[in-house]
Amino acid sequence: MWKVTLKQILGNKGRLVGTAISVIIGIAFLAGSLVLTDTIGRTFDQLFADVNKTTDAYVRSTTVFDIGQGFKQRARIPDSNIATVQAVPGVAEATGEVQGIAIIVGSNGEPVNDGAQAPAFGADYTPGELSPWRLSEGRAPQSSTEVVVDRQSAKSGKLKLGQQVTVVSQGGSRQFTLVGIVKFGDVDSPGGASFALFNLPTAQEFVGKPGEIDAVRARAEDGVSQVEITKRIASAVGPGVEVLTGKQITKENQDDIRKALSFFGTFLTAFAVLALFVSSFIIYNTFSIVVAQRTRETALLRAVGASRRQVLRSMMAESAVTGLVASLLGMVVGVGLAYLLKWLFSALGVDIPATGLVIKPRTVVVSLILGVGITMISALAPAIRASRVPPLAAMRDLAIDRSATSGRRVISGLVIVALGILALIGGLAGEPIFLAFGVGLLFIGVFVLGPVIARPVSNFISRPLPRIKGSTGMLARQNAARNPKRTARTAAALMVGVAVAVGISVLAASIKTNLRSIIGKQVVGDVVISTNSQGIGGLSIEVLPKVQATPGVEAASGIQVGVARVNGNDDPISVVDPAGAKELFNLNFVAGSMADLDDGSVLLSKSAAEDLHKQVGDSLDVILPDGKSRPLVVKGIYDKDELFGRYIISRGLYSTTGADQFDFAIFVKKAPGASANELQAQLTEVVKAYPNADVKTRDQFINDQAKQINQLLFLVYLLLAFTVLIAVMGISNTLKLSVHERTRELGLMRAVGMTRSQTRSVVRWESVIVALLGTLQGILIGIGLAYACVLALRDQGLKQFTLPISVIIVALILSMLVGVISAWRPARRAARLNVLDAISTT
Numbered sequence: 106m107w108k109v110t111l112k113q114i115l116g117n118k119g120r121l122v123g124t125a126i127s128v129i130i131g132i133a134f135l136a137g138s139l140v141l142t143d144t145i146g147r148t149f150d151q152l153f154a155d156v157n158k159t160t161d162a163y164v165r166s167t168t169v170f171d172i173g174q175g176f177k178q179r180a181r182i183p184d185s186n187i188a189t190v191q192a193v194p195g196v197a198e199a200t201g202e203v204q205g206i207a208i209i210v211g212s213n214g215e216p217v218n219d220g221a222q223a224p225a226f227g228a229d230y231t232p233g234e235l236s237p238w239r240l241s242e243g244r245a246p247q248s249s250t251e252v253v254v255d256r257q258s259a260k261s262g263k264l265k266l267g268q269q270v271t272v273v274s275q276g277g278s279r280q281f282t283l284v285g286i287v288k289f290g291d292v293d294s295p296g297g298a299s300f301a302l303f304n305l306p307t308a309q310e311f312v313g314k315p316g317e318i319d320a321v322r323a324r325a326e327d328g329v330s331q332v333e334i335t336k337r338i339a340s341a342v343g344p345g346v347e348v349l350t351g352k353q354i355t356k357e358n359q360d361d362i363r364k365a366l367s368f369f370g371t372f373l374t375a376f377a378v379l380a381l382f383v384s385s386f387i388i389y390n391t392f393s394i395v396v397a398q399r400t401r402e403t404a405l406l407r408a409v410g411a412s413r414r415q416v417l418r419s420m421m422a423e424s425a426v427t428g429l430v431a432s433l434l435g436m437v438v439g440v441g442l443a444y445l446l447k448w449l450f451s452a453l454g455v456d457i458p459a460t461g462l463v464i465k466p467r468t469v470v471v472s473l474i475l476g477v478g479i480t481m482i483s484a485l486a487p488a489i490r491a492s493r494v495p496p497l498a499a500m501r502d503l504a505i506d507r508s509a510t511s512g513r514r515v516i517s518g519l520v521i522v523a524l525g526i527l528a529l530i531g532g533l534a535g536e537p538i539f540l541a542f543g544v545g546l547l548f549i550g551v552f553v554l555g556p557v558i559a560r561p562v563s564n565f566i567s568r569p570l571p572r573i574k575g576s577t578g579m580l581a582r583q584n585a586a587r588n589p590k591r592t593a594r595t596a597a598a599l600m601v602g603v604a605v606a607v608g609i610s611v612l613a614a615s616i617k618t619n620l621r622s623i624i625g626k627q628v629v630g631d632v633v634i635s636t637n638s639q640g641i642g643g644l645s646i647e648v649l650p651k652v653q654a655t656p657g658v659e660a661a662s663g664i665q666v667g668v669a670r671v672n673g674n675d676d677p678i679s680v681v682d683p684a685g686a687k688e689l690f691n692l693n694f695v696a697g698s699m700a701d702l703d704d705g706s707v708l709l710s711k712s713a714a715e716d717l718h719k720q721v722g723d724s725l726d727v728i729l730p731d732g733k734s735r736p737l738v739v740k741g742i743y744d745k746d747e748l749f750g751r752y753i754i755s756r757g758l759y760s761t762t763g764a765d766q767f768d769f770a771i772f773v774k775k776a777p778g779a780s781a782n783e784l785q786a787q788l789t790e791v792v793k794a795y796p797n798a799d800v801k802t803r804d805q806f807i808n809d810q811a812k813q814i815n816q817l818l819f820l821v822y823l824l825l826a827f828t829v830l831i832a833v834m835g836i837s838n839t840l841k842l843s844v845h846e847r848t849r850e851l852g853l854m855r856a857v858g859m860t861r862s863q864t865r866s867v868v869r870w871e872s873v874i875v876a877l878l879g880t881l882q883g884i885l886i887g888i889g890l891a892y893a894c895v896l897a898l899r900d901q902g903l904k905q906f907t908l909p910i911s912v913i914i915v916a917l918i919l920s921m922l923v924g925v926i927s928a929w930r931p932a933r934r935a936a937r938l939n940v941l942d943a944i945s946t947t
Contacts, residue, residue: 125431127384127598127831132435132476134377134827136468137442142370143463144443146363153358156237156290161331162338163354164190164321167347168732170668171675178668180732181317181763184309186342190321193341195329200235200305202320204228205312205765206643207301209254210271210796211262218258218299227274227312230287230302235322238302242266243285246304252281253302257294259286271796272301275766276311277647278794314763345732373446376827379605381479382545383598383831386552388483390594392424393490403491413492420488424481432476436469515557522550529890533897544890548601551882555593559878560586566881567874574870577863580854581870585878595836596879599923602828603883603916604890606821610912611891613818617811619905623747624807630660630689630772631781632788633806636797643767644798646756649682651791652771657779660688663768667759669752670728672717678727679749680759689772692749696721697741707737708753710746714739727752730764770806829923832879836872836927861936868932873924880920884913 168180184201191199207227211217218225230238230253232245238253243266246253252270254262264270270283287302289295302308309315325334331350339348349357403416443462525546532540551558563585570578585592634652636644644663652661662685669678681690687699695711702708707725709717719725724736737754760766775784785800792798801809855864888908895906 125427125434126834127387128381128428128431128476128480129435129438130827130831131377131381131384131479132432132472133438133442134373134380135475136436136439136472137446138370138373138377139468139471140440140443140462140464141373141446142367143465143468144447144461145370146359147463149362150359152290152292152295153355153362157351157355157358159234159324160322160351160354161325161329162190162196162323162335162351163349164323164338164342164346165319165349166732167345168730170670170730172668172677178730178764179319180730181314181319182321182346184305184316184318186321186346187318189341190323190338193323193334193337195326195334195337196323197326198233198235198324200231200233200322201318202229202322203305203308203313203318205274205308206767207272207274207312208797209258209262209264209299209301210273211258212264212268213262214796216273216299216797217262217264218297225299225301227272227301227303227308229305229308230285231305235324237289238287239290241286241288243283246284246302246307248304249307249310250280250282251284251304253285253287254283255294255298255300255302256286256288257297258299258301259283260293270301271794272311273645273795273797274301274312275645277645279311313765317763376825379601380828380831381475382548383601383828385479385483386594386597386601387831387834388424388427388480389487390591390597392420392484392487393590393594417488417492420484420491421481424484424488425477428477428480429473431480432473435476436472439468439472440464514553518550518554518557520550521546521553525550529893533893547886547890548597548604551600551886552594552597555597556589558882559589559593559596562878562881563589563592563874566877567870570870570874574866577866578870580867581874584867584871585874592875592878595875596882599829599832599836599876599879599920600883600886602825602832603880603920604886605828606825607884607887607912607916608890608894609818609821609887610909611888611907612894613814614907614909614912615891615895615905616903617814618907619747619903620810621807622905623745624803624810627691627745627748628689628772628803629691629774630803631775632773632785633801633803634771634773634788634792634798635801635806635809636769636799643769644771645795646766646768648792648795648798649768649771652773652788653685655784655787655791657776657784657787658773659776659779660685660774661771662686662689663756663771664749665756665759665766665768667754667762667764668730669754671713671725671752676752677750678752678754680754680756681749682756689774690748691745692743693745694741694743697739699741701740702753702755703740704755704757705738706740706755708741708743709739710749710751711742711744712746713751714742727754729759729762731762733762833923833927836875836924837930864936865932868935869925869928872928872931873921876920876924876927877917880916884916 164182164186166180166182170178172178187199187201190196205227206225208225209217216225230236230245232240240253241256243253252272254264254270258264262270264283264286266283266286268283269280272279272281281301281303285302287300289300294300303311305318309317313319323334323338325331331352335348335350342348406416440462447462525543525548528539528543528546530543532543564582567578567582567585570582572578574581634644634648643665646663649661649663652658662682665680667678667680668675670676681699681702683699683702686702690699692699697708699708707727709719709725714720717725719739721739721742723739725739726734727737728734735758737758743749743753756766773784773788775781781802785802789800792800855861892906895903
């Protein structure tokens with residue numbers, strides 16, 4: 106029996122190629138994401154181990170806020186701690202550390218990291234063994250007019266020693282003399298971020314806060330351990346400060362960078378799972394067709410003595426070999442994909458400074474287990490059916506597909522769909538793990554119901570074909586409808602990819618519509634000054650006063666986003682200038698007003714007031730970034746919280762906390778009679794010294810916010826294209842097997858006068874019908890999933906549901922194109938069949 110299995114594999118390699126390719130693509134995504142994640146981990150583990158190797162103790166504040174996405178904001182500490190630590194017995198060296206946002210302007214007048222995903226930082230540079238920076242050229246900064254930059258920024262900005270360099274931070278826009286170029290350990294830049302480095306007093310004043318630092322690094326004398334020096338420093342610095350060993354801060358740095366870049370690995374893994382899920386439909390379909398075509402062969406084996414177990418093992422061995430070969434090839438492709446992704450990250454400004462990729466045994470094991478496992482599981486049901494073929498089946502000439510009338514199929518399919526919907530409801534209610542199960546069950550339920558749906562839907566969507574293509578259209582229509590099980594299974598792979606693409610498109614369109622509605626209703630201004638800060642930093646607080654003093658400006662207000670701890674929870678908090686904000690923003694106050702806000706008060710959203718049981722006039726304890734608790738008086742309650750969130754405080758209050766002060770945007774209302782175009786031109790001149798500032802009309806600002814969503818959509822579509830490629834392979838593979846199965850039928854039609862062109866047309870249009878069936882199912886499921894997400898996110902401010910008709914039309918057009926492409930080889934093969942050989946086929 107094993108010899109028979111081997112001959113079947115070697116004799117029918119072509120029909121398993123499509124199956125193997127679908128597994129290869131899924132495993133490539135999986136292996137690529139694992140290789141890239143492991144490479145990032147090893148690279149930054151070594152990097153931070155190197156730059157922190159002389160640090161024995163690290164002193165910082167215990168006040169820390171969780172600002173989401175795995176990031177934290179920590180309070181600063183007095184710089185007197187440097188002298189305190191230096192005076193501890195056993196400390197050989199102690200230096201202060203300051204870090205904030207600072208944008209380096211290149212020789213072309215643009216930020217050196219403009220358009221990059223990596224952030225722009227400013228920090229202090231103190232020479233010595235404790236410094237993570239290594240001088241590559243020049244010297245350290247010695248005065249308040251000198252700066253040192255990282256080597257990558259010097260290259261990309263074409264900066265040379267001795268030239269004047271503009272740096273923009275919360276302290277304004279200033280000119281510094283470039284006196285040095287440094288490397289971070291052995292790399293040009295940590296993760297692609299740009300760094301402007303100053304002496305400590307300048308860094309405190311320009312990017313931080315005078316008199317305060319972020320941390321103190323200490324190096325112990327020879328013979329004093331990290332644990333011992335940490336204990337001594339901890340007893341000297343007092344409360345409100347914690348001391349970590351060098352090993353602890355190294356581990357924390359390594360973990361933080363992994364978390365910051367883990368999104369990419371998670372994103373790719375999700376698409377790997379999706380690709381393998383789509384592949385399972387194709388594998389199942391391929392083996393089902395193979396079993397149907399080998400019914401007589403299997404029955405003859407049973408008749409000459411083969412047991413059911415032997416037949417089952419033969420089919421499973423065939424699937425195992427297919428899965429093994431595909432998994433090995435997928436890992437090879439995955440390594441190439443990891444190289445491609447590493448290059449893509451560098452193009453986006455996120456540099457991964459590795460000389461080679463890391464391939465761990467875990468990657469090989471997981472890839473093989475999943476590739477072989479999914480292939481064998483998908484082939485199990487067809488293999489069981491093959492083992493149950495009775496010997497008398499050898500006498501039958503064909504089998505009739507009655508799956509479209511199966512009552513048991515209808516009941517089981519509806520039950521699975523119902524379970525999927527229940528899981529989706531549970532996931533949308535706050536249990537994310539149920540979402541994956543819900544979506545998977547929903548697709549499986551539709552797959553089970555597919556044959557019931559396929560015949561009537563195929564007949565409906567192909568109704569115009571006989572009138573358009575005549576007899577070839579009629580034959581294509583009948584071929585698609587007479588085997589609903591095959592048609593439905595072939596369409597299923599495309600259904601999944603289309604459903605995900607349409608669902609994400611509908612959700613993105615709804616978010617963009619919601620964003621336009623929020624800004625349109627809540628912002629009264631005419632002009633917006635914004636910055637491409639990637640959510641980190643923003644406009645210097647120097648910009649707002651200059652804007653307010655510009656002729657033609659009636660009111661201007663910036664918006665900062667800070668963090669606060671209220672009732673034990675860390676939440677974002679909006680920071681505004683009340684005088685300008687009252688003229689620019691419409692928040693629908695139900696009590697009090699924006700004008701009532703001062704440096705000792707807070708405004709609450711309606712939901713926050715209800716949760717905290719607060720009314721206007723009540724006191725609310727709020728802990729701000731400096732760690733101090735302040736009793737603030739509630740001066741207003743507003744209903745529209747989509748733009749400003751749950752809490753609003755004044756700029757004057759927030760400036761006392763020591764936190765970085767940046768506006769993510771400044772909204773401007775023109776004076777009566779002023780021209781919006783002239784005002785925009787004036788403001789462009791005002792912000793000329795701040796290259797990261799862009800002056801736009803309100804409509805342009807709204808469109809720019811929407812474009813950020815489009816960038817993410819482009820990446821999603823790019824990856825979804827691979828799942829569509831898998832679907833194309835599946836349709837092509839099925840049609841090729843179908844042509845092989847219908848060899849005699851095609852030969853007879855050719856014998857009675859059908860031309861080669863007509864034969865190709867029949868196969869192509871059958872493929873188009875299958876593709877349209879899968880696309881229509883995917884569109885309906887995708888719209889349903891997106892609508893469910895919008896309903897679930899209503900409390901988070903997503904209150905608009907938008908159906909992008911253009912996307913649906915494009916999906917339908919592309920599905921027809923997919924059908925034509927998928928049918929190219931099978932149609933060509935069908936048209937080239939030798940008529941006499943085809944008629945004689947048994």
